[in-house]
Amino acid sequence: MTVYESILDAIGGTPLLRLERLGEGVRPRIYAKLEFQNIGGSVKDRAALSMIRAAERAGLLEPGGTVVEGTSGNTGIGLSLVAAQLGYRSVIFAPAATAAEKIRLLRAFGAEVHLVADFVPRSDPGHLANRAAAFAASTPGAWLALQYDNPANPQAHAESTGPEIWTDTAGSVTHFVASVGTGGTISGTGRYLKQASDGLVQVIAADPEHSRYGGGNGSLKYTEGAGHPLHPASKEDIWPEAFDTALVDKYISVSDRDAIFTAHRAAREEGLLIGATGGTALAAALNLAETLDEEHTIVVVLPDSGRNYLSTYFDDHWLASLGFLEPPTPEGTIRSLLTTAPAGVQLLASDLTAAEAVVELHSRGITPDEPVFLVLDRGQSFGTVHPREVMGVVTLRSLGDVEPATPAVTAAIPHRTIAAGLPVTEAGAAADPDSGAGATPEVIAVLIDGRIAATLP
Numbered sequence: 115m116t117v118y119e120s121i122l123d124a125i126g127g128t129p130l131l132r133l134e135r136l137g138e139g140v141r142p143r144i145y146a147k148l149e150f151q152n153i154g155g156s157v158k159d160r161a162a163l164s165m166i167r168a169a170e171r172a173g174l175l176e177p178g179g180t181v182v183e184g185t186s187g188n189t190g191i192g193l194s195l196v197a198a199q200l201g202y203r204s205v206i207f208a209p210a211a212t213a214a215e216k217i218r219l220l221r222a223f224g225a226e227v228h229l230v231a232d233f234v235p236r237s238d239p240g241h242l243a244n245r246a247a248a249f250a251a252s253t254p255g256a257w258l259a260l261q262y263d264n265p266a267n268p269q270a271h272a273e274s275t276g277p278e279i280w281t282d283t284a285g286s287v288t289h290f291v292a293s294v295g296t297g298g299t300i301s302g303t304g305r306y307l308k309q310a311s312d313g314l315v316q317v318i319a320a321d322p323e324h325s326r327y328g329g330g331n332g333s334l335k336y337t338e339g340a341g342h343p344l345h346p347a348s349k350e351d352i353w354p355e356a357f358d359t360a361l362v363d364k365y366i367s368v369s370d371r372d373a374i375f376t377a378h379r380a381a382r383e384e385g386l387l388i389g390a391t392g393g394t395a396l397a398a399a400l401n402l403a404e405t406l407d408e409e410h411t412i413v414v415v416l417p418d419s420g421r422n423y424l425s426t427y428f429d430d431h432w433l434a435s436l437g438f439l440e441p442p443t444p445e446g447t448i449r450s451l452l453t454t455a456p457a458g459v460q461l462l463a464s465d466l467t468a469a470e471a472v473v474e475l476h477s478r479g480i481t482p483d484e485p486v487f488l489v490l491d492r493g494q495s496f497g498t499v500h501p502r503e504v505m506g507v508v509t510l511r512s513l514g515d516v517e518p519a520t521p522a523v524t525a526a527i528p529h530r531t532i533a534a535g536l537p538v539t540e541a542g543a544a545a546d547p548d549s550g551a552g553a554t555p556e557v558i559a560v561l562i563d564g565r566i567a568a569t570l571p
């Protein structure tokens with residue numbers, strides 16, 4: 115029997131699990147590293163302990179001190195449980211969209227939680243990192259963990275996760291797959307495995323679609339904890355120092371849909387309840403496995419448990435409300451009202467004036483009442499968009515009704531979003547073909563897989 119002298123001893127030492135059923139039909143062996151078995155429930159416990167210990171050694175955190183961090187949850191949970199055990203106060207800044215379960219967990223460990231806006235430019239004082247830094251600077255005895263740039267974050271994995279995988283596979287691992295948030299896991303583990311294998315282990319970053327890491331444009335995503343979105347108004351695209359990109363041999367891009375439904379499959383086919391970053395990594399591992407042979411062994415990191423997301427990825431209402439879940443046949447749903455295949459919508463940079471917008475839309479040859487979505491400029495004129503990126507909806511007609519020199523957004527007309535799988539009745543009068551003239555001139559945007567992919571005709 116294992117006897118721990120402290121809760122801190124219950125961090126690390128997680129098992130590998132052979133994925134028999136999910137890996138059925140592919141040639142390599144696939145092992146999952148069960149990071150939800152860490153005492154605080156995620157891979158981030160390792161980084162939290164390592165960063166706190168390094169701060170103590172450096173004299174940055176002293177008895178009675180305060181641990182401060184900006185985090186989407188798991189690092190905060192790790193920090194607050196280590197802080198609780200060692201007698202520090204913990205103050206966590208988290209994005210408002212963080213799953214409710216994780217916020218409750220933080221509070222359960224005694225952390226003071228401040229929710230902050232989660233889609234603001236990096237230079238904005240309201241940005242998560244700036245809020246946490248300002249609090250730390252004005253609080254005596256406070257130490258800011260700075261997981262994105264703290265070398266003790268990847269070091270935790272070079273000292274524990276990497277050696278554990280190497281030992282537990284008896285050196286047979288050939289491919290290591292992990293999702294990337296701060297990059298601590300992939301960098302520390304990847305560094306160790308490459309050294310141990312004389313460079314033979316291939317390191318694969320499983321990256322949410324649109325994430326900058328894998329070359330996406332930085333548009334928002336639903337996979338909480340991994341990937342690198344970028345607010346278009348951020349002057350610089352700052353990548354974490356914890357992420358050693360030179361170690362990555364390959365990026366595999368995984369959509370929100372694949373991440374979420376691969377997590378569902380893990381629960382239903384293997385009895386493994388995991389979050390969407392685990393789903394992302396697993397989807398990438400399965401995709402990679404198709405290209406490998408019997409002599410290969412893949413180890414994939416499953417960072418946390420699906421218990422953190424029972425109100426989101428595992429909740430049918432949440433899934434349906436964002437267009438991730440649709441009935442088997444479209445009859446009676448919003449999708450049945452779409453006359454063309456939902457490929458995307460007209461997009462226009464939201465910083466244009468009405469006059470500039472009119473010129474641009476004429477050049478695209480669009481009709482006077484075709485809805486155009488004003489979005490923060492990513493240089494895109496057509497495609498799907500995350501609803502939080504929409505600043506307003508205009509038409510050539512509405513733009514003609516405002517002063518040409520005013521911002522295009524002053525011509526915004528009412529709009530709302532509705533998921534493709536919801537009943538037609540939810541669209542109300544605007545979608546009712548019998549409602550005739552006088553119906554609300556409201557644009558109804560259709561959400562498919564969490565993104566605006568069409569408007570109702």
Ligand SMILES: Cc1ncc(COP(=O)(O)O)c(C=O)c1O
Pocket residue numbers: 156157158186187188189293294295296297298299300338339340389391392417418
């Ligand atoms: C759920 C989840 N998955 C994956 C990661 C990524 O781990 P890392 O920061 O080590 O890259 C995080 C990090 O916060 C996370 O919370």
